[in-house]
Amino acid sequence: MPFSDHYTPLTHHSRLGDEFYDVVQAATFPAHILRYRNDDVSPRIGLDTLTDAEWLRHFGYFDPLPGSLPQPLALRYHGHQFRSYNPDLGDGRGFLFAQLEDSVDGRVLDIGTKGSGTTPWSRGGDGRLTLKGGIREILASERLDAAGVRTSRTLSVVETGESLHRGDEPSPTRSCVLARLSHSHIRIGTFQRLVANEDRASLTRLVEYVIETYYPDLAGAADPAAALYDAATTRIAEMTAQWMTAGFVHGVLNTDNINITGESFDYGPWRFVPTFNPTFTAAYFDHSGLYAYGRQPEAMTWNVARLGECLLSLSTLEKIQSIFDDFWERYERFLDISVLNRLGLKEISRKSSTDLRECLFSFMDESQIGFEFPFFDWYGGEQSQKRAITGPRGDFYTQDSFRPLHDRIMQHEPARGVDLSQPYFHNGAACLMSVETVEAIWQPIAATDDWCRLHDAMRQVASMKAALQVHRTRDG
Numbered sequence: 001m002p003f004s005d006h007y008t009p010l011t012h013h014s015r016l017g018d019e020f021y022d023v024v025q026a027a028t029f030p031a032h033i034l035r036y037r038n039d040d041v042s043p044r045i046g047l048d049t050l051t052d053a054e055w056l057r058h059f060g061y062f063d064p065l066p067g068s069l070p071q072p073l074a075l076r077y078h079g080h081q082f083r084s085y086n087p088d089l090g091d092g093r094g095f096l097f098a099q100l101e102d103s104v105d106g107r108v109l110d111i112g113t114k115g116s117g118t119t120p121w122s123r124g125g126d127g128r129l130t131l132k133g134g135i136r137e138i139l140a141s142e143r144l145d146a147a148g149v150r151t152s153r154t155l156s157v158v159e160t161g162e163s164l165h166r167g168d169e170p171s172p173t174r175s176c177v178l179a180r181l182s183h184s185h186i187r188i189g190t191f192q193r194l195v196a197n198e199d200r201a202s203l204t205r206l207v208e209y210v211i212e213t214y215y216p217d218l219a220g221a222a223d224p225a226a227a228l229y230d231a232a233t234t235r236i237a238e239m240t241a242q243w244m245t246a247g248f249v250h251g252v253l254n255t256d257n258i259n260i261t262g263e264s265f266d267y268g269p270w271r272f273v274p275t276f277n278p279t280f281t282a283a284y285f286d287h288s289g290l291y292a293y294g295r296q297p298e299a300m301t302w303n304v305a306r307l308g309e310c311l312l313s314l315s316t317l318e319k320i321q322s323i324f325d326d327f328w329e330r331y332e333r334f335l336d337i338s339v340l341n342r343l344g345l346k347e348i349s350r351k352s353s354t355d356l357r358e359c360l361f362s363f364m365d366e367s368q369i370g371f372e373f374p375f376f377d378w379y380g381g382e383q384s385q386k387r388a389i390t391g392p393r394g395d396f397y398t399q400d401s402f403r404p405l406h407d408r409i410m411q412h413e414p415a416r417g418v419d420l421s422q423p424y425f426h427n428g429a430a431c432l433m434s435v436e437t438v439e440a441i442w443q444p445i446a447a448t449d450d451w452c453r454l455h456d457a458m459r460q461v462a463s464m465k466a467a468l469q470v471h472r473t474r475d476g
């Protein structure tokens, strides 16, 4: 038995019914070279005891995981892409491969793929993922997870020996297949498809399935659709706030990229902002800046409105409207909390938290200091003052524009557990994800198959995470 005691296969998907998916097969690849297995997360689902050869059987050749899905399922969905409705979406280069129980919290985790071959939803695409795309997924998901952002995790990347042609990068380029671990692969677009098809029975089924599988605390709610909308919008508001304080720009906030569990996923043209810049745009094809850093909260409000429309027929306009109307306030509340967390400060009152957040962002905007630095330099507030002012960025902190923020920081006590001998961000990790870094990781791999920099980056991410966990544990 290659699996550990923590291996608990599940088949919740079967409750959905075949209206929701198409049974598919993985492509046959010319090579299977294991490039990344995530043994930070694999123990939680009992896969850490697999040998590399066994791992490849499941995540390169896609032999089913025993007791879980017997065959891969390409999930059907629609979605708004850059605000235009597209009824021809669906898993075009991936599928739901398995469902397992998370041994840490008992929640259901889906394993989905990317680059595993064509499906009925490929629309002429090759069903493949570039190796560089796989590396970008690893970097974004693991870095965000280390920073405490709720995100999918990259479980595996296997290089598959094909030459791919892509218009947006030097071609031919190498191929891979990726496995992703996520709480649900149900998107806002999954709901939109059922509404577009006027399939009320399936919509009702979907709400039940999502509650049973991913939101069990909502079981027995008098109005399941409103309860789900309430819970999902709260999580989406929190995730959006976490992106903003992490300086993360997702790049493609279409409704098919928004998970009903409010978990960040699909890391294509993402970037981290170098400095506070609301107009910073990640995707080269986002010509109007619709999904620019500063417009992400607005984009998510728009997406949450689309989800609300989908649920209207199962609830009442009054309930759905009032939850929607609360979205912005929830988002701003999470933003305040997220800023306090990143600065290692205790809350005094809601008003002072909002003042602090506003002062911080206007200082960052005016000074154009590196995005991570104020969080790093002022972690723990007053305790850090001497170090910040005499440190390499001291000049920023003697400017007049810093005074209002300084005063607000000084009003706050450090949060419980803050320990300056362990600043939770060291500069290396903080600056890890510039575009230059991604290229610095990819170029030696492309040229000489030198993977050292990816391993170094993963070590930095792990140390950032370990330091953060020290604080989280101390904070209780």
Ligand SMILES: Nc1ncnc2c1ncn2[C@@H]1O[C@H](COP(=O)(O)OP(=O)(O)OP(=O)(O)O)[C@@H](O)[C@H]1O
Pocket (backbone or CB within 6 Å): 089, 090, 091, 092, 093, 094, 114, 121, 122, 123, 124, 125, 126, 127, 128, 129, 252, 256, 257, 265, 266, 267, 268
């Ligand atoms: N190379 C490809 N071949 C076939 N379909 C593709 C390809 N690239 C993207 N698609 C499809 O185009 C749509 C939008 O792609 P997008 O990049 O948002 O999703 P993805 O990254 O493939 O998957 P996910 O959203 O699960 O991360 C999806 O339906 C996706 O399956």
